[in-house]
Ligand code: HEM
């Protein structure tokens with residue numbers, strides 16, 4: 001049996017002419033099939049790994065809805081820092097609210113509010129931002145990022161799970177009581 | 178007679194049922210054949226010259242081994258959570274017996290490894306060690322250099338002190354400026370909106386599992402390849418008639434001596450100088466100045482002087498040049514000779530001196546007088562602060578290549594030595610300026 005088999009193989013040339021109408025030999029079919037299944041398996045494993053890693057990005061340490069306090073706690077033109085929430089809550093002179101991320105969009109250092117300059121200041125590369133977070137000069141690429149502000153029953157709530165990048169300050173970004 | 182049980186155990190482990198006198202030679206045979214898997218039986222005398230390799234590859238390998246051993250020890254004590262990481266390091270420093278020493282050895286070996294790997298790369302470049310079929314090992318070497326940097330980078334975060342937290346914050350922000358892939362890499366690395374538990378878990382898994390496996394594989398290949406390529410490079414005129422000596426003891430004894438010296442030096446240094454630990458990470462207050470990890474500070478310095486995209490372009494060009502180097506410099510006749518030739522030596526000196534003079538001058542001038550965006554207010558900053566400095570840098574590099582060609586009558590290979598020396602010296606100078614001469618607000622200061 002075994003001998004026959006070997007004989008068989010030796011007699012046939014390695015790449016036989018395929019009969020008319022056939023385009024794929026059994027061996028090629030197996031090769032392609034196994035290759036395709038293998039590639040599929042790799043893709044699946046890759047996908048599983050990626051999704052496995054993805055899920056953790058939702059358990060951020062900050063990224064809750066933060067209750068800032070009653071609307072009346074914040075006089076017009078004031079800046080209040082919420083360190084744990086990572087934001088400054090501003091109340092514009094016309095009464096609108098804006099929550100700004102306290103990290104510099106350049107390389108991520110924390111900015112401070114300097115009332116006497118009427119500016120936010122980043123110590124790392126000496127950048128400054130005005131009251132609404134617009135930057136004054138490079139290397140900063142964009143204004144301070146913002147969080148969305150909601151007002152429920154006279155209480156200011158700040159959603160810190162999503163940062164909004166802005167081109168520039170625009171009045172629509174303010175939330176009114 | 179009392180040692181008999183012990184000896185019989187040894188014998189069983191080594192499958193040597195023979196009687197006494199042969200045991201020793203058997204053990205010898207086993208270790209010998211192990212060594213001969215890595216080394217050839219005989220090596221040319223010239224390959225043993227200390228002043229050829231400066232043993233830099235061997236020193237790096239020893240450090241890697243030390244890192245492995247101390248790293249495994251640290252894993253038993255370190256806890257990778259943001260609540261416990263810093264405390265577990267503090268306990269290591271104050272309560273665990275030899276904790277401070279083990280951590281110090283790991284810390285200093287890691288930082289030294291960046292240095293020795295870089296110097297080894299320089300040595301291989303300067304002796305043309307990537308020539309004559311050694312291109313693949315040059316590429317593996319570049320991969321190893323990147324792995325060493327990644328190792329240090331991921332390890333940087335683990336103590337969870339202020340230095341760690343803000344260095345990683347600044348570095349990942351830098352990464353997010355890389356066009357197209359940068360933001361994704363940075364987001365995946367952080368697994369969250371800022372450096373936090375997600376980032377710590379990521380960095381820990383990379384540091385203790387993924388990178389060790391990759392590095393071990395790459396190193397194994399690197400060593401095997403050195404042997405496969407016919408041993409390390411040496412001058413062409415020697416080939417064939419080189420005097421050879423047996424690997425054992427001539428090479429092995431030297432390797433052991435270097436390893437012993439490195440281990441002794443690191444342990445003594447570690448006893449004198451514990452690894453630093455700043456105060457607990459505070460995500461609500463960055464220190465001033467906030468710098469990237471020290472080996473990336475040269476890059477951060479570059480970014481102070483030109484637009485991010487321009488700096489990235491420059492880095493990609495230099496890295497690309499290193500990758501294609503084996504095809505770019507095909508003068509194989511000068512392999513194994515430091516600086517290639519007297520003309521190459523002069524080019525190297527010129528390149529290094531130019532860099533040491535020019536780079537600090539330019540940094541200072543840019544700080545004090547040059548304000549490109551203000552000088553060309555009509556143009557977008559991408560042009561005034563990006564294209565202009567990039568073009569300036571490229572013209573400067575072309576000049577560094579052209580001068581030796583013209584003045585020293587250097588050939589292509591020798592002029593490349595000048596260019597490479599200029600680039601590497603500039604990297605060193607920028608790294609020194611950024612680490613030592615930058616104070617609060619990243620302003621230039623004197624360190625003393
Ligand atoms: C973890 C880092 C590394 C270790 C432990 C290591 C180890 C070694 C060792 C032990 C040798 C034998 C000769 C000698 O000791 O100089 C060697 C040779 C070599 N290495 Fe590395 N290496 C590392 C990184 C690199 C890097 C960054 C490069 C360059 C990009 C590189 C490229 C080469 C080449 C091309 C050779 C052959 C050189 C010749 O034949 O002259 N290696 N390496």
Ligand code: FES
Pocket residue numbers: 104105106107108109122123124125126127140
């Ligand atoms: S991080 Fe704020 S200016 Fe650079």
